[in-house]
Amino acid sequence: MARATGKSEVVYERLKGDIESLRLRPGAKLSEVQLSEELGASRTPVREAIRRLAGEGLVDFVPGEVARVAPISxxxxxxxxxxxxxxxxxxxxxxxxxxxxxxxxxxxxxxxxxxxxxxxxxxxxxxxxxxxxxxxxxxxxxxxxxxxxxxxxxxxxxxxxxxxxxxxxxxxxxxxxxxxxxxxxxxxxxxxxxxxxxxxxxxxxxxxxxxxxxxxxxxxxxxxxxxxxxxxxxxxxxxxx
CATH class of the missing domain: 1.20.120.530 (GntR ligand-binding domain-like)
Structure with missing residues (x-):
């Protein structure tokens, strides 16, 4: 998978850190609109970061639905x-x-x-x-x-x-x-x-x-x-x- 650059990379690293540190709890919703406002980014890099984290198993993501932090079972x-x-x-x-x-x-x-x-x-x-x-x-x-x-x-x-x-x-x-x-x-x-x-x-x-x-x-x-x-x-x- 190609590595993202620029704003998408910054958003990815921020979200990944929040998930790994449990600041974002398992099951937490990842609203693109809310994250865009909080991180000062457009929805495109937020969406790219969420898809990348989904590929790593840290996020549950279905197109058209709100993504969530993957649960821990x-x-x-x-x-x-x-x-x-x-x-x-x-x-x-x-x-x-x-x-x-x-x-x-x-x-x-x-x-x-x-x-x-x-x-x-x-x-x-x-x-x-x-x-x-x-x-x-x-x-x-x-x-x-x-x-x-x-x-x-x-x-x-x-x-x-x-x-x-x-x-x-x-x-x-x-x-x-x-x-x-x-x-x-x-x-x-x-x-x-x-x-x-x-x-x-x-x-x-x-x-x-x-x-x-x-x-x-x-x-x-x-x-x-x-x-x-x-x-x-x-x-x-x-x-x-």
């Missing part, structure tokens, strides 16, 4: 994470293997591990209110790990597929890291992944990544069932999950 979240568990642990293992042969691959991961250790020490010393204001720093490091993994993955098809899922996973991340307890456990999970990668331990990197994704899915399910989201009809939890 338990079934959809599970399916996404099952797919991620097939891809990302394999990528982590391949990067660890590549790093064992070429230490230059490990440079960004060592830097992230150092930043993570510094953040951990300072985060634990903060009160609850200060911790809440620090969440974005951790999100940035988490995103940094994901992007470093994509960049270092030697299989271009695997890297591209993981990258293409980022739009879907971004807003789920903002749900799953819903409090300081999950923040700290996620921090430990990222530490384990980073240590395994920087040590060139492919089996440990694969296992740590799979464990992190499984725990993130559990936190996400807990968050979805405890908040007022448009989560669709498939909300019954299977005991096996």
């Amino acid at each position: 338990l079934g959809g979240a599970r399916a996404l994470f099952e797919f991620r568990m097939l891809l990302e642990p394999r990528a982590a293992a391949s990067v660890a293997t590549a790093g064992a042969a070429d230490e230059r691959v490990l440079v960004p991961f060592r830097g992230l591990l150092e930043r993570l250790e510094e953040f951990d020490e300072s985060f634990r010393a903060l009160d609850a209110a200060e911790q809440a204001r620090s969440y974005q720093k951790f999100y940035d490091m988490s995103e940094g790990f994901d992007q470093a993994l994509i960049a270092a993955c030697r299989n271009p098809y695997l890297a591209r597929t993981i990258r293409d899922l980022r739009s879907q996973t971004a807003r789920l991340r903002n749900l799953s890291h819903s409090g300081p307890r999950r923040m700290l456990t996620s921090l430990e999970e990222h530490r384990a992944m980073l240590k395994a990668v920087t040590q060139g331990d492919a089996p440990a990197a694969e296992a740590a990544c799979r464990h992190h994704l499984a725990q993130t899915l559990r936190a996400l399910i807990d968050s979805l069932t405890g908040q007022d989201f448009a989560i669709g009809a498939d909300v019954q939890l299977d005991a096996a999950h």
Whole structure:
């Protein structure tokens, strides 16, 4: 799909950011007229941005009807994470293997591990209110790990597929890291992944990544069932999950 430019790109980035951050809630209406007024743009770039977001699965759009932010469903979240568990642990293992042969691959991961250790020490010393204001720093490091993994993955098809899922996973991340307890456990999970990668331990990197994704899915399910989201009809939890 061709990349939009100019005003359409600005509108796209704004709407995408609002959807991923949950400022625009699942199920929210996306009126072209209202968005045009709010964003200071004509309806054409707004329409182009909505269609582009629909192509990424972030918006439900039927021509002639009002578009809506795509709902978040338990079934959809599970399916996404099952797919991620097939891809990302394999990528982590391949990067660890590549790093064992070429230490230059490990440079960004060592830097992230150092930043993570510094953040951990300072985060634990903060009160609850200060911790809440620090969440974005951790999100940035988490995103940094994901992007470093994509960049270092030697299989271009695997890297591209993981990258293409980022739009879907971004807003789920903002749900799953819903409090300081999950923040700290996620921090430990990222530490384990980073240590395994920087040590060139492919089996440990694969296992740590799979464990992190499984725990993130559990936190996400807990968050979805405890908040007022448009989560669709498939909300019954299977005991096996």
